[in-house]
Amino acid sequence: MSALHDRFLRGLATAPDRPAITLGERSISYAEAHETALTWAGTLLDRSPEPPRSIGVLAHKSEQAYVGVLAALYAGATVVPVHPDHPPARVRRALAAAGVTAMIADEHGAALLPDLPAGGLPVLGPGHLAARPDRALAAPRPATPDDVAYLLFTSGSTGTPKGVPVRHGMAAHYFALIDARYDFHPEDVFSQTFDLTFDCAMFDMFCAWGNGAAIVPIPLAGYRALPRFAAEHRLSVWFSVPSAIGVLRSAGALVPGALPGLRWSLFAGEALRLADAIDWAAAAPASAVENLYGPTEATVTIAGHRLSPASTARGVNGSVPIGPVHDGHDTLLLGPDGEPVTVAGGAHHTDGELAVAGPQVCTGYLDPRHDEGRFTEHGGRRYYRTGDRVRRWPDGELTYLGRADDQVQIGGWRVELAEVGAAMDGCPGVTGAVAVAPAVDGEPRLFVYYTGEPSPPARIARHLRESLPVGLVPKFYRHLGALPLNSNGKVDRRALTARASAELTREDRC
CATH class of the missing domain: 3.30.300.30 (ANL, C-terminal domain)
Incomplete structure (x- = not known):
């Protein structure tokens, strides 16, 4: 599968009548999401003077958010997720930098449009363009591995967000590895805790959709009463930042056996404390607990460690290791001077800033001026400097030590x-x-x-x-x-x- 949306088509073929998305009391089947995405894509293409290169999705955990991502991909465009609660000035910069020429918005996002330079752009959403079923595409437009599937903006040290283009080929390599690592199936129900502007949301959607499973966005009230919410929605795959564990603990919900239906519990985005991981494992006794690691520039996650009794020995500052880097990638550990660290004879481990090269790693930002200091050439390869200090053990296992600028x-x-x-x-x-x-x-x-x-x-x-x-x-x-x-x-x-x-x-x- 060379295109990211091919994963949805695989789920459609596997389970056309099963829920792809559950929003409150409403479930959207694979067949319905597919037809809606074809209609939205065709409507925008019909109203655009030329096929849009990038389509903004100005929505948050709504039908427009999830089906909007699919519709943009079906249109052969790059998806540009934008959070409606972000400051208008930041949104304006992102839309301009990405060259967005069409948009999909939910009610929340549509309310922001008067503050944005959206005049003249076709916008599908409340108070704007209505979907035209007579303009629906017969099939998704093709995409090549080198086409950009989605564009995310990360914080920039200068205050200007940096655009990270993730190509279809990068995503294909990533999800092939993920398919081999996990046993996801159509009966699974995935939590959806991340906003679309956080790349881990792509894991939720396209892991679920590639296997005919469903995603369920978690409302704020769902965190406060997660055991009941998880049971009612039959959650089997959990993925969130580690901070969610503290939220459950504060609510008195992190007790042994509270989450018996989970098969997989995944965490990323922050250092995972060993004590938190152990408490979560007790709350979800049938679940494997994993600490995943990866910057946006390396396509969602690029390393993973499964909690086990051995985790304690490799932890530093009370954290869970992040595991070895995915197959097919090369890594360097860099010293303060930016040069590879020389391994001392007999050393049990090596510390340094992690730099990564390989098929999941982007080779530059949307604006090449942002590349300075973040990419480095060694041995004829271009490496992304993560800015994260790690400890590498002799078997390749990595432990996160902190930010290089921390x-x-x-x-x-x-x-x-x-x-x-x-x-x-x-x-x-x-x-x-x-x-x-x-x-x-x-x-x-x-x-x-x-x-x-x-x-x-x-x-x-x-x-x-x-x-x-x-x-x-x-x-x-x-x-x-x-x-x-x-x-x-x-x-x-x-x-x-x-x-x-x-x-x-x-x-x-x-």
């Missing part, structure tokens, strides 16, 4: 923020913690936000001194009811850093 110098100490956060996790009553280092008057200050039971700062610091050098013990602590999450469900470290900076600035004024 180190700060405080009082002469080189501080790894992930290490401080892991030490906080060991404090009595603490259920989650994030260490940040905002700069005040040019000097970084260690600041920790935590959840769980409130505790006097002196007591926390006393406990931390048992496991951290004195230079790594923070001076500032704040208790929160919950750690803030961004639109992708990850802990919003940027927001916490800004909050800490504001708090320290006020304190200095006083």
